[in-house]
Amino acid sequence: MIPLRYFVREGLHIVGSNRKISFLATGVIALALFFLGFFFLITNNLQTVEEAWRRQQKMVVYLHDGAEGDRELLEKVLASRGFVRRFAHQSAEEAYRRFQADFPSLGEVLDATRDNPFSASYELELDPGHEEEARAFQAQLEKTAGVAEVQYDTAWLQKLNSFVFFLRWFGIALGVLLGTGAIIIVTNVVRIATLVHRDEIEILWLVGAPPQYIRGPFLLQGILLGLGGGALSILLLAGIYHFFVLQVRSNFQVLWNFLALSFLPIPTLLLLMAGGIFCGLAGSLLFKFEEQAD
Amino acid sequence: MIQMYHVFKHYPPNIHALADVTLFVEKGEFVFLTGHSGAGKSTLLRLITRAEIPSAGQILVAGRNVLALNPSKIPFFRRQIGVVFQDIKLIARKTIFENIAFILSVMGVPFQEQKKRVYQILKLVGLHHRMNALPHQLSGGEQQRVAIARALINHPPLLIADEPTGNLDEEMAWDVMTLFDKLNMKGTTVVMATHNRQIVEMMKKRIIHIEKGRVVEDSGARREPA
Numbered sequence: 001m002i003p004l005r006y007f008v009r010e011g012l013h014i015v016g017s018n019r020k021i022s023f024l025a026t027g028v029i030a031l032a033l034f035f036l037g038f039f040f041l042i043t044n045n046l047q048t049v050e051e052a053w054r055r056q057q058k059m060v061v062y063l064h065d066g067a068e069g070d071r072e073l074l075e076k077v078l079a080s081r082g083f084v085r086r087f088a089h090q091s092a093e094e095a096y097r098r099f100q101a102d103f104p105s106l107g108e109v110l111d112a113t114r115d116n117p118f119s120a121s122y123e124l125e126l127d128p129g130h131e132e133e134a135r136a137f138q139a140q141l142e143k144t145a146g147v148a149e150v151q152y153d154t155a156w157l158q159k160l161n162s163f164v165f166f167l168r169w170f171g172i173a174l175g176v177l178l179g180t181g182a183i184i185i186v187t188n189v190v191r192i193a194t195l196v197h198r199d200e201i202e203i204l205w206l207v208g209a210p211p212q213y214i215r216g217p218f219l220l221q222g223i224l225l226g227l228g229g230g231a232l233s234i235l236l237l238a239g240i241y242h243f244f245v246l247q248v249r250s251n252f253q254v255l256w257n258f259l260a261l262s263f264l265p266i267p268t269l270l271l272l273m274a275g276g277i278f279c280g281l282a283g284s285l286l287f288k289f290e291e292q293a294d
Numbered sequence: 295m296i297q298m299y300h301v302f303k304h305y306p307p308n309i310h311a312l313a314d315v316t317l318f319v320e321k322g323e324f325v326f327l328t329g330h331s332g333a334g335k336s337t338l339l340r341l342i343t344r345a346e347i348p349s350a351g352q353i354l355v356a357g358r359n360v361l362a363l364n365p366s367k368i369p370f371f372r373r374q375i376g377v378v379f380q381d382i383k384l385i386a387r388k389t390i391f392e393n394i395a396f397i398l399s400v401m402g403v404p405f406q407e408q409k410k411r412v413y414q415i416l417k418l419v420g421l422h423h424r425m426n427a428l429p430h431q432l433s434g435g436e437q438q439r440v441a442i443a444r445a446l447i448n449h450p451p452l453l454i455a456d457e458p459t460g461n462l463d464e465e466m467a468w469d470v471m472t473l474f475d476k477l478n479m480k481g482t483t484v485v486m487a488t489h490n491r492q493i494v495e496m497m498k499k500r501i502i503h504i505e506k507g508r509v510v511e512d513s514g515a516r517r518e519p520a
Contacts, residue, residue: 006399013387203383206345207444208372209400 006213011220014193022225025182025189029229029279030236032178033272037237039171040268045261046164050157051128052260059124059134059152061141065092070146077144078122081137083130092120119148179279186225186283190218194289211289219284226280230273238263295321295452295483296342301351303337303507311337312507315351319485321451324478325514326494327487329504335487336380338504339454342485343375344368356451373401376445378455380487382437384429384444390416391425394444401448415443419473434461442470446477453477455486459493471497 015022061078063070071089078087090098095118099106126134131154138152194201204214241263248256264272296319303312312334319325327335340346341353344360353360356374363371384393394415395408403411416422419439421432429437438461445453455474459467471493478484488494494501500514 006396199383200385203385204396206343206372206377206379206383207397207400208369208375209396210369211366213400 007216007220010217011224014197014217014221015224018189018193018196021189021192022221022228025186025225025280025283026228026232028178028185029182029226029276030232032175032182032279033230033233033275034236035178036171036175036275037233037264037268037272038240039167039174041237041241041264043164043168043171044264044268045259046160046167048262049259050160050164053160054128054157057126057128057152057154057157059126059138059150061122061124061147062149062151063120063122063146064148065119070144074122074144074146077141078124081133083127083133085125085127087122087124090121090123092116092118095119095121175275179275182229182279183283183286186222186280187286189225190222190284190287193218193221194287215289218287218289219281222280222282222284223277224280225283226276226278227273228276229279230276233272233276234269295319295323295356296485297352297354298338298341299352301338301341301353302349303334303341303346304349310507312341312348315504315507315509317502317509317512319483321483322478322481323514324475324484324497324499325486326497326499326501327485327504328489328491328494328501330489333504334507335504336456337507339377339456339485339487342454343372343377369400373397373448374450374452376448376450376453376482378438378441378445378453378458380456380458380460382429382434382441382461384437384440386429389426389428390421390432390440393429393440394447397444397447411447412443415447416440418446419443420469435463435466438462438470439466442473450482452483452485455484457488458486459488459490467493 061074063074075087075089078084093116096116099118134152135154138150141147141150201214241261245256245261248259248261296317298315298317301312301315302310304310315334315338327338329335337346341348341360342355344363347361355371358371360371388396391409391412394412398408398411413422413425416425419442421436421439421443424432424436429440432440438458442455442458445455453474458474459470462470467490474484474486475497501511502509502513503511
């Protein structure tokens with residue numbers, strides 16, 4: 001049976017007796033995880049914005065003038081699609097009045113026109129996640145009698161989605177790259193720690209301590225460095241996030257309402273901690289630990 | 295207990311620490327290894343504990359071929375040998391109790407049992423009242439007695455001691471020798487390297503004298519066991 005209490009005590013001693021290099025390793029792990037977390041933070045928030053916009057995404061079906069007679073058939077078509085949450089008709093007059101209400105300063109421009117330039121339309125609210133079907137529906141509607149034009153533009157949402165995807169993988173790649181560096185540094189930190197404690201290690205070998213008993217504290221050293229790195233990265237992220245939120249809230253209220261920012265969710269924070277532990281443990285395990293018998 | 299057959303040990307580039315050493319130590323024997331500094335005594339002891347491996351030859355300890363030992367079995371093998379090192383080798387940051395108790399800890403002995411056994415062994419070497427001291431708070435002689443206590447805590451059938459009296463005054467040295475003698479009488483095989491002529495002559499035990507890596511004299515040479 002391996003005494004865990006012994007490992008913890010010895011692991012803490014090793015970390016404590018090599019403070020500078022322990023801090024260096026913790027810092028590098030924290031940096032790697034910080035970048036990973038930072039990209040997750042940005043992409044999570046962008047994704048939230050994208051989802052909100054996607055939920056608000058509407059399809060507008062403009063009708064030909066005088067096509068009111070085709071409404072009954074059209075409404076049947078609209079109602080036949082499950083992903084059409086609701087639809088509402090807006091007459092040309094209502095569109096005119098809404099424009100006047102929304103843009104009173106442009107009222108004079110409207111007054112100058114003899115005829116109502118607006119068309120009657122249907123505004124369709126769609127369930128999110130049916131973009132492909134909605135595009136096919138758009139094509140079908142465009143061929144339907146009485147329909148002048150159908151507006152359903154998701155290209156920019158696709159672009160945003162691709163950007164978020166790219167950003168996330170870029171963050172992961174950067175995190176993996178820096179994480180690999182952190183693992184190598186931890187390996188060297190463990191190497192230095194074994195040199196510092198070589199007399200004790202030699203005694204342990206000579207009195208017949210099993211390898212896991214000798215190696216255990218150094219594995220724990222790696223885990224502690226990883227935990228420290230994980231915690232430090234989260235603190236850094238939280239600090240930067242709250243600073244940013246404070247700035248946006250006090251200086252850009254409109255942007256604040258629009259963005260609805262949120263910090264990383266608990267599973268992602270746990271993932272960062274697990275990443276730290278992995279870096280520390282992998283770094284310790286990579287160090288080849290064996291007795292020097294000549 | 296120990297069988298060595300034509301054992302050689304070379305260090306690069308061209309140092310011959312041991313040359314064609316063949317010797318046998320029976321169970322329950324008390325053997326002195328004598329010789330000048332650099333004669334090869336410590337090397338021979340390190341080969342017995344498999345702290346080093348020979349360049350050539352075979353070594354059997356307690357019936358086990360030391361060279362053929364699976365690396366995973368080496369710790370178990372070493373726990374059957376109590377070792378007292380020339381340079382004492384106590385862990386400076388651990389108390390006397392901890393220095394001895396961790397041997398029991400690696401064997402999975404419960405903590406309460408560890409306390410009892412460490413106290414008993416320290417009482418045997420007269421240091422039970424210094425259990426919570428750190429090594430640097432003890433004299434050289436006291437540190438050596440702690441090292442002896444550590445070597446004995448596991449009741450090993452074989453005790454290897456490399457100049458255990460080198461740092462002790464005469465009175466303390468004799469205390470240690472008396473202790474070794476008692477252990478030997480209880481059945482522990484003792485192999486001790488020393489260049490203290492007075493002790494060797496007074497103890498009247500078997501003497502193996504080594505010069506330049508070769509056994510040049512053996513007062514009680516045994517034939518190869520059947």
